[in-house]
Every structure is written in structure tokens, then in C-alpha cells.
Amino acid sequence: ETAYRDLEDLRDKLQQAREKFFKFGIYVTIYGDSIEDLDKIETSLRSVLDAKLVYSKAALYQQDSGFKSTLPLVNDELAINTAMNSSPIAATFPFVSSDLTSDSGILYGINRHNNSLILFDRFSLENANTVIFGKSGGGKSYAAKLEILRSLMFGTEVVVIDPENEYQYLAETIGGAFIKISLTSENHINPFDMPPAQEGEDPADILRSNIINIVGLLRLMFGGLTPEEDAIVDGAVTQTYASRDTTPTMADLKIILDSMAGAESLSRRLEKYVTGSYAGFLNNATNVEIKNKLVVFSIRNMDEELRPVAMYIILHFIWNLVRSELKKRILMVDEAWILMKNDDGASFMFGIAKRARKYFLGITTITQDVNDFLVSSYGKPILTNSSLQFLFKQSPTNIDTIQKTFNLTDEEKFLLLESDVGEGLFFAGSKHVAIKVIASYTEDQIITSDPAQLLQIEQAKKELEHAEAVTP
Known part of the structure; x- marks a missing residue:
């Protein structure tokens, strides 16, 4: 029956x-x-x-x-x-699409299903944002650096926030700028900087937006604010701008807080950023300029406690630059989970991702802590606002979350668990394929993160320099 x-x-x-x-x-x-x-x-x-x-x-x-x-x-x-x-x-076809390419763009890799080329111009899609997920050693940074190298060939400017100096060798090899941000660094960024008003923009709106961003930064610095403290800080930042004809600093904000009733605790907490152990970090005028096609901001030498603050300030600085001068740019944020752990940092990053398309900007969000990223209330919205998505080798602890989030089949789930370095899934809109990232020999020598390979390259350079020195 x-x-x-x-x-x-x-x-x-x-x-x-x-x-x-x-x-x-x-x-x-x-x-x-x-x-x-x-x-x-x-x-x-x-x-x-x-x-x-x-x-x-x-x-x-x-x-x-x-x-x-x-x-x-x-x-x-x-x-x-x-x-x-x-x-x-x-059911016998585990992948939604067996072919994924366009008529223009850069080569991202090889389609493992049919060996076709995966070519894409991220700026031709609904938005130019990308997310890259994968466990440590899965090939995330390798793929990101390969995209940087190939994008630069087409005139795209690239800015990178680098927590572990993984992009230093790339920047130095191709003549990019490598800027160290730390407590003892000579490079400074003033969070009170504002972008110049463009045609059609109201300076009052720019000021209001900057005040909101600085209040968010202070919440991050102080580990949170009560509603009363939030109101006091908002008023203090507004007064700080009004009290100076030039761009103020954190020291000016502290002077205002010292003069306000009920702001004693806030002033004491700010003191270490003005005259205390963190004074060399925030309380200076900006002396950083971006005049290079590739700029890498390194925060490796920053204390763990200050890394989210440093990423926030650098993002704010880059966002001001993007809004002041329209150019085709890519912003890469490696280990984005550092900033995403805090709601203010995650909110700020989502705001940039949502508005990036208007300013010819594509944001690449790279992380190995998928659960920390997606548990944030802004994690999935950032994912939704990213037209390109890379999934490299995943750990068993993350794979179920990945499968549910990306609606993967069991075959795709096992593929991500067993993938070799540089292998995974590539998503573009509603289609996706299995990808293998492949670089030429020269590209590989420039973008490798393998310590053993880097030592070999360094040794070869020393031997070449020695040979040139002794040759008459």
C-alpha cells in the first residue's frame, strides 16, 4: 500500500x-x-x-x-x-554550481569540480565585501595576500590591519608602507580627526557622526559605560570640539571632564591614556599619511587589552580617508574577531561594511574564530552584506555552525573538514564551488607565511648579497 x-x-x-x-x-x-x-x-x-x-x-x-x-x-x-x-x-550532485566565473576580474583559484578558472571582479557585484573563515593554517592569509597582489595590478589600493605582522614581508617586497602602531611607536593617530566635508555634506552631520564614533571608542576603552556616564561623555566630547579652534586631543577631553560635575570617575579612567602608561598611544596629533598603493597597519606589539582599541582607531582613520577621497580600495581586517568581541567595535565595523559600496570600498573580514564572530549580533549582518565568501579548512568544533549558517550539504561539510591548505568553498552570491587557491612560483615567494620558507628566502638573499659583495 x-x-x-x-x-x-x-x-x-x-x-x-x-x-x-x-x-x-x-x-x-x-x-x-x-x-x-x-x-x-x-x-x-x-x-x-x-x-x-x-x-x-x-x-x-x-x-x-x-x-x-x-x-x-x-x-x-x-x-x-x-x-x-x-x-x-x-542528490548525486553535492555542489550547487559546477561553474563560477565572470568575464573580468582577478583569478581567485581553480574550480576543483571541473578545473575551470574562478575569475571575479568583486566590485561588479551587489557589494564588494568579502568574508574569509578558516582554522589557523588553512590558507586564509595566503588567499588574502594573493588577492592583494593581483588587485594591485589592476590599480586597486589596499589597506590592511595586521595583528600578527603576516603582511610585512609582502609590503616590504613590493614597496608598500608598513606602519607600526604601539605604545612606543613614533606613528600616531588622533581619534578626534575629522574628514573634510565633501560637496553636499553638512559639516554639522560630520561632527555629529564623529562624536558618536568617539563615544563608542571611549566605551571600548573604559569597558562599558552606564547610561548616565554615556550622557556625560557625549556632552564632554561635544564641549571638547567646541573649546578648540584646532583638532583636540584626549588631553583636551580630560580637561573638560575635570570641569564637569559627576565626571570624576571618567576622568580618572581616562588619565592613563593622557598622562599614564598608555599616554603615547592616543594623546598625540596624527602624523600618519597614506600615499602608497599598499598600506599595512601592524598592531602586533600592542598589548592584548589595547588591540580592540587600536583596531577601532585605525578603522576610524581609514574610514575618514575613504570618505574624503573616492578611490577603488580594499580594506582587509585580519583576525576581525578581536574587534567583534565588543558590541561597539562590531557595530562600527558593520556600519562601515554597510556603507562601503557608496565609497567604492570593499571590506575583507578574516577570522579563525567563527563562533565568536557569528555569536555577535553584528556577525551575521556583516556576512549578509558580503557578496563573496571563502570557507577554508574548519575545525570539528566550528563545522556544525558553519554548515547551518551556509546551508552546506554533508558532502561539503566533510570537504571542509578534510581540505588541504588553500582548499575550501568559494561563494559568490547564491552560487558556490569547491576552490583550490593556486599561486605562481613568484607570487608564492612573495606571499608565503611559512616560517621555514621565509627563512630559506632570507638565507638566499644573504648569500646573494655576499656573492655580490665579493665579486669584483
Whole structure:
């Protein structure tokens, strides 16, 4: 009776064109370096199929016909098939799309499904934002640096926030700027800086926006504010701007707080940023200029406690630059979870991601802590506002979250667990494919993060310099 109902249901779907009928067969050609290797692979394949209750049979005495049938010639010489409707056939295709490319852009990698090139211009999509997720050592930074190198060839300017100096060698090799931001650094950024008003912009709106951003920064610095403290800080920042004809600093804000009733605690907390151990970080005029096609901001030498603050200030500085001068730019934020752990930092980053398209900017958000990123109330909105998405090798603790967030099949889930370095899934809009990131030898020498490889390169450079020095 159940089989009869299933048959009637299938008949109805065929009549309503909700299903189609096909003659379907699967042929698999196995490759190996030896007979023993072939036997081992065949046994493993049979075990997998048997576990799924799929009967398999070797094409004995028909190997030639079987091999020709699996070539891309659309010629079935075996003609071994069974009648099947489209729904179960669809289950044999684990990837939504087998081809993903455009007529322009840069090469992101090779489609592992059919070896086609994955070419894309991120600025031709709905927005130019990208997210890159993957465990440590999975190839996230390698892929990001390869995109930087290839984007620069097309005239795109790139700014990077680098928590671990992974982009230093790249910047130095191609003549980019590498700017260190730390408590003892000579490079300073004043958070009170404002971008010049552009045509059609109201200076009052720019000031109001900057006040909101500075209040968010102070919440980050102080570890949060009560509603009363928030109101006091908002008024103090407004008065600080009004009290100076030039751009104020944190010292000017402290003077205002000292004069306000009920602001004693806030003034004491700000003191370490003005005259205390953190004074060299925030309380100076900006002396950083961006005049290079590639600029890398390093915060590796910054205390862990101050890293989110440093990332916030650098983002604010870059955002002011982006708004003041319209250019094709990419902003890469590596280890974005550092900033995303705090609501004010996450909110600020989401605000930039949402508005980036208007200013010809594409933001690349890179993180290995997927759970920390997505648990933020702004994590999924940033993901939604990113047209390109990379998923590299994932850890078992993150894979279920990844599968649910990206609606992955079980085959794609296992692919991410077993991927080699530089392999994963590439999403563009509603389509996605399995990708392998491939660099040329020269590109690899420039973008590698492998410590052993970097030591070899450094040793080779020293030997070359020594040889040139002794050659008459």
C-alpha cells in the first residue's frame, strides 16, 4: 500500500512537471600508481557505497568502454542505467554550481569540480565585501595576500590591519608602507580627526557622526559605560570640539571632564591614556599619511587589552580617508574577531561594511574564530552584506555552525573538514564551488607565511648579497 501511494505521488509530480524522468547511471574511473594502489582504492570505494546500500560492480572485460564512457565526450558505451526521477538524481550532485566565473576580474583559484578558472571582479557585484573563515593554517592569509597582489595590478589600493605582522614581508617586497602602531611607536593617530566635508555634506552631520564614533571608542576603552556616564561623555566630547579652534586631543577631553560635575570617575579612567602608561598611544596629533598603493597597519606589539582599541582607531582613520577621497580600495581586517568581541567595535565595523559600496570600498573580514564572530549580533549582518565568501579548512568544533549558517550539504561539510591548505568553498552570491587557491612560483615567494620558507628566502638573499659583495 505504501509503495502504491509513492507511485501515485510520483505520477502526479510527473504530470504536473514538478519532476522529470531520466535514464541514470554512475560510472567511476579509479586512478592509482600501481595495481595494489588501485585495489586499495576500489576496496575503500566499495565500502563507502555498501554503507549507503548502493550496489557496485566492476566493468570486467569492458574496461576500455568504461573508461571512454567517463571521458567528457558525452558517449555512453556501457549503457548500464536505471529509470529514475529528478529528485534522487539531484542528490548525486553535492555542489550547487559546477561553474563560477565572470568575464573580468582577478583569478581567485581553480574550480576543483571541473578545473575551470574562478575569475571575479568583486566590485561588479551587489557589494564588494568579502568574508574569509578558516582554522589557523588553512590558507586564509595566503588567499588574502594573493588577492592583494593581483588587485594591485589592476590599480586597486589596499589597506590592511595586521595583528600578527603576516603582511610585512609582502609590503616590504613590493614597496608598500608598513606602519607600526604601539605604545612606543613614533606613528600616531588622533581619534578626534575629522574628514573634510565633501560637496553636499553638512559639516554639522560630520561632527555629529564623529562624536558618536568617539563615544563608542571611549566605551571600548573604559569597558562599558552606564547610561548616565554615556550622557556625560557625549556632552564632554561635544564641549571638547567646541573649546578648540584646532583638532583636540584626549588631553583636551580630560580637561573638560575635570570641569564637569559627576565626571570624576571618567576622568580618572581616562588619565592613563593622557598622562599614564598608555599616554603615547592616543594623546598625540596624527602624523600618519597614506600615499602608497599598499598600506599595512601592524598592531602586533600592542598589548592584548589595547588591540580592540587600536583596531577601532585605525578603522576610524581609514574610514575618514575613504570618505574624503573616492578611490577603488580594499580594506582587509585580519583576525576581525578581536574587534567583534565588543558590541561597539562590531557595530562600527558593520556600519562601515554597510556603507562601503557608496565609497567604492570593499571590506575583507578574516577570522579563525567563527563562533565568536557569528555569536555577535553584528556577525551575521556583516556576512549578509558580503557578496563573496571563502570557507577554508574548519575545525570539528566550528563545522556544525558553519554548515547551518551556509546551508552546506554533508558532502561539503566533510570537504571542509578534510581540505588541504588553500582548499575550501568559494561563494559568490547564491552560487558556490569547491576552490583550490593556486599561486605562481613568484607570487608564492612573495606571499608565503611559512616560517621555514621565509627563512630559506632570507638565507638566499644573504648569500646573494655576499656573492655580490665579493665579486669584483
